[in-house]
Amino acid sequence: MQVPNIPVSVTSQPPVKPVAKPSGHNPPPLANIPLGMAGQAAKAHPVAVKPAHIANIPTGMAGGQLPNIPIGMAGQPPIRMKGTIIGALAASADDGYDGIGICGWLLTAVSWGLVMVTLPFSLCVCFKVVQEYERAVIFRLGRLLSGGSKGPGIFFVLPCIETYQKVDLRTITLDVPPQEVLTRDSVTVSVDAVVYYRVSNATISVANVENAHHSTRLLAQTTLRNILGTKNLHEILSDRESISGNMQIVLDEATEPWGIKVERVEIKDARLPEQLQRAMAAEAEASREARAKVIAADGEMRASKALREASMIIEQSPAALQLRYLQTLNSISSEKNSTIVFPVPIDMISLLKKSE
Incomplete structure (x- = not known):
């Protein structure tokens, strides 16, 4: 809800009296006052306010019109609004916090001066090399440098204020340890797998997650248990390719914000408990014996028919x-x-x- 533009008569308002500025003490500029402290600064340092010197007043407000300010914002932090004092204060504060600040520029200048003074010995410290399969993510005073990761080849690092971290882009083989899983038909089975992945974006893998490789390992173990928990035992033993494909899709979608690309997932082995192995072996042995007896009986029947025909021929x-x-x-x-x-x-x- 906004207050409509209501013309106000300027002549009906009392004139604004300038406040005397204390001698020997200069108030801080408004642009350097943090958000939410404008009221405190105004109380500590009263400033003379003149209608003709208010910054960023839109054309058409000379007649005394009020700007469109939402109701209920008196206790809220300043909001960037074009053409108002609130917008000017917010823009100045945001610009101050987005950059490295005065201290950052001073430290940068000192670092460059240290490099120039210690030439040519400083070049051994400033120039770094990364291999073809590596990338370097550089931080200056804790902030990521624009342009993304550096490499391969030579790159420059300022001493004392810049740090870098190498990221390997080669495919990594992750051996998932055996996971005890209870299948949908209530059978306990131990399954292990192998995951092949690589870092697709070095900057994201460093900035978005603390340890991308450890996180991928834990996520692979959890995903393997979740997927196998929805399968029957015969599906795990006979349909491994489908399980591997589903696991790869789930892992790839989950690790994309971390800059990780999952290339391949394979189920290595499924181990059954010893009691279950004995029961399955006894069942298979009984089934084979039953089939053998049926085959032997069928052979005897065919042999008896052949002997009867032979006896009839010999009798003749x-x-x-x-x-x-x-x-x-x-x-x-x-x-x-x-x-x-x-x-x-x-x-x-x-x-x-x-x-x-």
């Missing part, structure tokens, strides 16, 4: 039985053993059957 031709008898003797004699065979003619067996 008696000479076939003699040939089969001779073939059996040949197979026995071909082996090197001490078996003694006494062949008995088939005719004698038939005669014995007829006598009975």
Whole structure:
């Protein structure tokens, strides 16, 4: 809500009397007064206010019109408003806090002077080198320098006021330790994985997170437990590629504000408890024995059918039985053993059957 522009008669107001300035004491400029201290400064140092010398008064206010100031802002800090005293004070205060300040400029000048005085020995301290796979993030008086990270190659560092931190951009292999996970079908399984990631933005990885590598390690462990907790045991054992892909997507989205790029995730091994391994082995063994019995029974059935057909053929031709008898003797004699065979003619067996 804003106060409308209501014309006010200037002649009806009493004239403003200038306040005498104390001798030997100069009030501080308004631009150097921190936010919220304008009232205290005004009480300590009264200043003569003249309507003709108020800064940044928009054209058209000479007739006594009030500026558009929201109601209820008397106790609030000054707000940047174009064309008002409040905006001028806020702009001056913000500009003072955004830069390095007078002390910063003095320290910078002293540092440059120290470099010039100690030439050429100071060049050994000021010039630094980073490798092709590294970047240097430079801080001057605790602030990031504009332009982002430096490198590869040579860069310049001012002594005493600038510090730098090297960041490796190569792919890092993170071995996730085994995680004890309770699956959706209430089975305890220990799963470990490996994560391949790299630093995509050196400045963000230094400024946005305390330790990007340690944070990525902890996040990978938590993500592995969360994803495996929603899967059944057979899905973990048979569908590892899908689990790895989902884990990579989740990690990549979470580590993007840290300047980390997750390239690949692989599930290494899934270890089951010993009791569960024995139970699964017994189940698999019983299943294999059952299949073996079914296969043996099927083979016996087929063999019996083949023997019945062979007996019918031999019954129709008696000479076939003699040939089969001779073939059996040949197979026995071909082996090197001490078996003694006494062949008995088939005719004698038939005669014995007829006598009975």
